[in-house]
Amino acid sequence: MVHKHAFEALDRTMTDVFSEGRSIRSDIPFGGKVIVFGGDFRQILPVIPNGTRQEIISAFLSSSYIWSKCRLLRLTKNMRLTIGAESSNMESIREFAKWLIDIGEGTVGDDNDGDAIIEIPDDLLITDICDPIQSLIDFVYPSIIEQSRIPGFFPERAILAPKNEVVHEINDRLLSLFPGDAKEYLSSDSICQTEQILYSFQESLYSTENLNALKISVLPNHRLVLKVGVPVMLLRNIDQQKGLCNGTRLQITFLGKRVIEAEVISGGFMMYTTFVKFLDNPESLKLEDLVLR
Known part of the structure; x- marks a missing residue:
């Protein structure tokens, strides 16, 4: 939910602090320090008071110049559901997790132009x-x-x-x-x-x-x-x-x-x-x- 300007300000500050008296290239983000970002853009949008859709999207970290220098790591295993689960249930857990992700990605149902019809499995109804x-x-x-x-x-x-x-x-x-x-x-x-x-x-x-x-x-x-x-x-x-x-x-x-x-x-x-x-x-x-x- 943090605005990209906050990350950019941190980048400039750390570059100024760690480059003093040292030969650090200006194109290295955060003064050469490793910064870990966590979160999912599909969860919660940045809060822009009275902002339009374009203004909200442009506030994302992915719209910043920092994003091109980031390495994206994806978490693919649901630890909460798989720990202690029986091997016979693992496949159904993976299918359910994939179904939820597909709904978030908008790949389930017909062409999604804002409204889409999603077929819910019978065991969830x-x-x-x-x-x-x-x-x-x-x-x-x-x-x-x-x-x-x-x-x-x-x-x-x-x-x-x-x-x-x-x-x-x-x-x-x-x-x-x-x-x-x-x-x-x-x-x-x-x-x-x-x-x-x-x-x-x-x-x-x-x-x-x-x-x-x-x-x-x-x-x-x-x-x-x-x-x-x-x-x-x-x-x-x-x-x-x-x-x-x-x-x-x-x-x-x-x-x-x-x-x-x-x-x-x-x-x-x-x-x-x-x-x-x-x-x-x-x-x-x-x-x-x-x-x-």
Whole structure:
């Protein structure tokens, strides 16, 4: 995403610094030092405020005079997918990776002039048009009640969703499948009264009903409903040495008024039991560290 002018400025600066008192040719980039660039032009475009398509393309590093002096190295092996994978699945992994690259290159489908029709393989499609979300849940989490206690069942499965409302719907569907009574936790919803003069104005402007109805990605929801046995994910770094960090997946084993007991089911600290304590008022627990996944 960096503008090419930043790289060109670095090139001129390093050439000036390392050429002083030394016989370095002016055509050698970066004063003869090796610079490694990383990234993919197909991922994210440089940000040009109110820029046209031509201005955005011209901001790429590939449009700079430096590009002709660069050596292009391509990463062709998907380490994340191939490590630990069975040899029988390697060919399908390679075919899927090639299919994704072909879509990015625009070589899939008919002539691509901005719009193209792409045929998606049948094994990637949800064919149930009546209730596609339930069909997806049944595919990713088959026999969830019987297998929820099997080690490795939840860490190997996840559902990605593009929007928060879809995430909430999937979470509610999965939660309803677990037996037992659900326990509700609410966040603290009172306005800070340190500014006494502005308190009455803020209270009328930002009502608790409006604040509690907000559902945005940067803040946890006001209402969190959990059951014993459901998987959750930490969103804060609590104790990294014990594996309690952002992204750690846990499974609820006990729900109390002030304590939530869960065991780690992902990473190198599996089966480590942790108590996530919240010392607020039991009627208004502040659970900013947990989100249902």
